[in-house]
Amino acid sequence: MAKPRHPLGVDVGGSGIKGAPVDLDAGAFAKDRMRIDTPVESTPDNVADVVAAIAEHFERDTGDSPIGVTVPAVVTRGLVRTAANIDKTWIGTDAGTLLTARLGRPVTIVNDADAAGVGELHYGAARSTEGLVLLATLGTGIGTALLHRGALIPNSELGHLEIDGVDAEARASSKAREGEDLSWEDWAGRLQHYFGHVEDLLSPDLIVVGGGVSKHADRFLPLLHLRAPIVPAQLGNAAGIVGAAWLATHEESR
Ligand code: BGC
Secondary structure: OOOOOOOEEEEEOOOEEEEEEEEOOOOEEOOOOEEEEOOOOOOHHHHHHHHHHHHHHOHHHHOOOOEEEEEOOOEEOOEEOOOOOOOHHHOOOEHHHHHHHHHOOOEEEEEHHHHHHHHHHHHOOOOOOOOEEEEEEEOOOEEEEEEEOOEEEOOOOHHHOEEOOEEHHHHHOHHHHHHOOOOHHHHHHHHHHHHHHHHHHHOOOEEEEEOHHHHHHHHHHHHOOOOOOEEEOOOHHHHHHHHHHHHHHOHHHO
16 A cells, blocks of 8 residues: 555534545545534534544544644634634634644644635635735635735735724625525625725735635626636635645645
């Protein structure tokens, strides 16, 4: 049997924790991903247990390769600084040190949208863009990644821009569309306002829209009129896992 060598990517979300070994030549899962429900009490220790179970499951494929773990939070050098859809005890936790000790292998912790942005940059919709790319994941919240000339500018958190006195993600996330039962047209109106504002601030060369709803991109992207091209993500739900695994093996680029 060939020597195991794939890094592992793990995506910690509000409802599920998903992981897979990643083939970095192909930018795709080397094996079907595994999903485990996020523990009801999603504390760092409980989540570490789930990540350990996923790592153990894929041990034959990964050996002791590095692991990249995404969280829906601001992360600076392994330290988690916010907690949007996970337990508040993450705030102030040195998750990099915690998970590296728990798993006995190098673990890189990264914001979920940043990881998705890196996945799209190397293998997906942002592959051939030279300038500034904004990736926005529209889900429970709005996560954003900024990528300039191939480098990630981490923790942009543009989903929390205050627009008309309101946290942007409260009006324009996919959760807002579902919760308020908005038509695609009405939601697109909110997205137009949001992306128009972000575009005025940053003038990206390309906007990539990710998150589960991006599979319905044809329902709302054609309704948006921005200066930059706006396109759906190409890796779908794999982007974060692939990007996390990439970052875990390219620590120097963080
Ligand atoms: C969080 C971000 C995260 C995004 C998507 C936001 O509420 O502040 O850190 O990337 O949700 O999960």
